[in-house]
Amino acid sequence: MFPAEFDYERAASVSEALDLLEKHAGADVEILAGGHSLVPAMKTEGREPDVVVDLDVPALEAVNALDDRTVVGALTTYATLVDSGAVRSTVPLVAEAASEVGDTQIRNRGTIGGNLAAAHPGADLPAAALASDAVVLLRNRDGKREVPITDFFRGDGETAVERGELLTGVRVPHTDEGGFAYAKKTHPATGYAMVGVAAVVETDGGAEGGGAGDDTGGETTVSSARVAATGAVDRAIRLPSVEDALADGPLDSAAIDAAASEATADIDPERRRSDPYASGEFRGELLETYVARALETTADRAAGDTPTA
Amino acid sequence: MSTHDISLTVDGTTEALTVESRTLLVHALRDELGYTAPNVGCESGKCGACTVEMDGDAVKSCTVLAVQADGSEVTTAAGLAEGGLDPVQRAFHDEHGLQCGYCTPGMLATTHQLLDENPDPSRAEIRRALKGNVCRCTGYGNVVDAVETAAERLADERGESNESGERTERPRAEAED
Numbered sequence: 001m002f003p004a005e006f007d008y009e010r011a012a013s014v015s016e017a018l019d020l021l022e023k024h025a026g027a028d029v030e031i032l033a034g035g036h037s038l039v040p041a042m043k044t045e046g047r048e049p050d051v052v053v054d055l056d057v058p059a060l061e062a063v064n065a066l067d068d069r070t071v072v073g074a075l076t077t078y079a080t081l082v083d084s085g086a087v088r089s090t091v092p093l094v095a096e097a098a099s100e101v102g103d104t105q106i107r108n109r110g111t112i113g114g115n116l117a118a119a120h121p122g123a124d125l126p127a128a129a130l131a132s133d134a135v136v137l138l139r140n141r142d143g144k145r146e147v148p149i150t151d152f153f154r155g156d157g158e159t160a161v162e163r164g165e166l167l168t169g170v171r172v173p174h175t176d177e178g179g180f181a182y183a184k185k186t187h188p189a190t191g192y193a194m195v196g197v198a199a200v201v202e203t204d205g206g207a208e209g210g211g212a213g214d215d216t217g218g219e220t221t222v223s224s225a226r227v228a229a230t231g232a233v234d235r236a237i238r239l240p241s242v243e244d245a246l247a248d249g250p251l252d253s254a255a256i257d258a259a260a261s262e263a264t265a266d267i268d269p270e271r272r273r274s275d276p277y278a279s280g281e282f283r284g285e286l287l288e289t290y291v292a293r294a295l296e297t298t299a300d301r302a303a304g305d306t307p308t309a
Numbered sequence: 310m311s312t313h314d315i316s317l318t319v320d321g322t323t324e325a326l327t328v329e330s331r332t333l334l335v336h337a338l339r340d341e342l343g344y345t346a347p348n349v350g351c352e353s354g355k356c357g358a359c360t361v362e363m364d365g366d367a368v369k370s371c372t373v374l375a376v377q378a379d380g381s382e383v384t385t386a387a388g389l390a391e392g393g394l395d396p397v398q399r400a401f402h403d404e405h406g407l408q409c410g411y412c413t414p415g416m417l418a419t420t421h422q423l424l425d426e427n428p429d430p431s432r433a434e435i436r437r438a439l440k441g442n443v444c445r446c447t448g449y450g451n452v453v454d455a456v457e458t459a460a461e462r463l464a465d466e467r468g469e470s471n472e473s474g475e476r477t478e479r480p481r482a483e484a485e486d
Binding site for chain 2: 109
């Protein structure tokens, strides 16, 4: 299988890439990062761009851990996310989700920017980015634009990136005390998630004493919960009913069961993703189980019982 | 259609050639340059038969454009051998870690990266590392045995010849799968 013919252009900087996007504004242009979504699509899915702009921009491979946030360059590979001490210590959910992507060879080439821009409905990093409340960083000829991750995914393969724009990185805020997890039911042939659930739960209290006026006394109380799913519908989504069920309560097994029972509450049955691998109904069953698993690991980590990532 | 003059090092030899934009690395290696160790299997980035090392990383050469490999250093399974079988190849032979052998060049390339990064992997770590290399003849038990044997032999070699220059192990604290 060969891709159809196309013109290849290589950009050595962000401004070169933006120049090339402008130069080919009238053409069907694809941006090439690690190539592990685009090249297979060009071989087998009928994607036939006129022009491919290859990003060969070392500046976009940087991971920059700041006090309260970590900025990850778009060309950072999954393997780097998994191995980077800065990523593992500041935004461990991103490292955990990256470790679940594909296989060794895919993690060596595929990138976080390519993953988010490709917006595969079963990809792992979109769920992690949603649960992390990340911000997607875009550049165009007029300057910079930031898109909250909750506004980024628009459908299967569809995102907020506009023509002439380049995804340059992702800003991931650090979280306070609490836990996180990514739990995935992997499709064994494709490596994508049948369903995957990412969770970030911040807690108050615990060993340092309970919140003022709180009748839970010294127990840990959920101060914020973000839970996101991939594989369930045509894009990665937050699960607000699950999050609401956890809010302001303890992170114990009863709360987790109650939250998991809300797993499909926000999903119109007609919207459930269904394909030859797994029916929508089956994905709904899986989703409840994987919400529970993600929250159980999150609770263990919040209690300090499980080492992080 | 555009064509591109590229140069790369394959198994230690500098090669220069002209490729179409759409030429895949595996086809450039096999059809243009005659390096037939990487095999074309699923052609969709799943089976790993086409795996080669590119600048030290195991990559599926059916999912890399040849023009993307411009300036890089590629090592195929054949290039791992230096006058006879290397310890990993010998271990696959001794442990019968293959049947028809079609997947083996890819297995070797991935194993090479694994043992570079983690010289003493557990069986679970070996299976995880080789997840992207599919064998359709037989099970994976002998493959895992082969990688373990290779790791032991490489450790013995290092112990005998080089105590100070040993690579630092970088264990990954990942859950067992």
